[in-house]
Amino acid sequence: MRNLSGEHLSVAKALYQLDFYLRTLELPFTVRDLYRRAYERRRGDRYDDRWLDHLAENPEVAESVDEPFTTSTIVETLMRTGHEPIVRALMREVRRADIRYVQAYMIATPRRR
Numbered sequence: 001m002r003n004l005s006g007e008h009l010s011v012a013k014a015l016y017q018l019d020f021y022l023r024t025l026e027l028p029f030t031v032r033d034l035y036r037r038a039y040e041r042r043r044g045d046r047y048d049d050r051w052l053d054h055l056a057e058n059p060e061v062a063e064s065v066d067e068p069f070t071t072s073t074i075v076e077t078l079m080r081t082g083h084e085p086i087v088r089a090l091m092r093e094v095r096r097a098d099i100r101y102v103q104a105y106m107i108a109t110p111r112r113r
Contacts, residue, residue, distance in 0.1 A: 007081045013064035013075040016055045018090075020065045021074075029093045037084035038094070 006092040032052055040047045056062045078087050 009058075009060060010077050011081050011083060012055055012058065012061045014074045014081075015052065015086075016061050016064055017069045017073075018074050019055075021071065026098055027093075027099070033085050034089040034093065037089040038083075042085070102105075 015031050015035075018034075022030060035049050035052060036047075039049075053072075054064055075087050078084070
């Protein structure tokens, strides 16, 4: 995979992190499924998702699962970079599979002396 920077790197990391979530939770759809549903009809004969096979070849992308991330940060990145169709496809699949989720945040409190 060629050297990525800026928004391209952010999108690659977000998709790689989302793929990690989907595989870990053993959900019935993949990042490739979401990408296809988001762009195949829109791009027609120009549609190509082969680049998704090469995300892990970029060390920065592969190491992104070691960075702090949540489903919210993934969605925020995709929305900010113009990939709302992927988010919409994700939400449709979540509803279709009747998946319910919550996010928990742990906040440290100061120790009493």
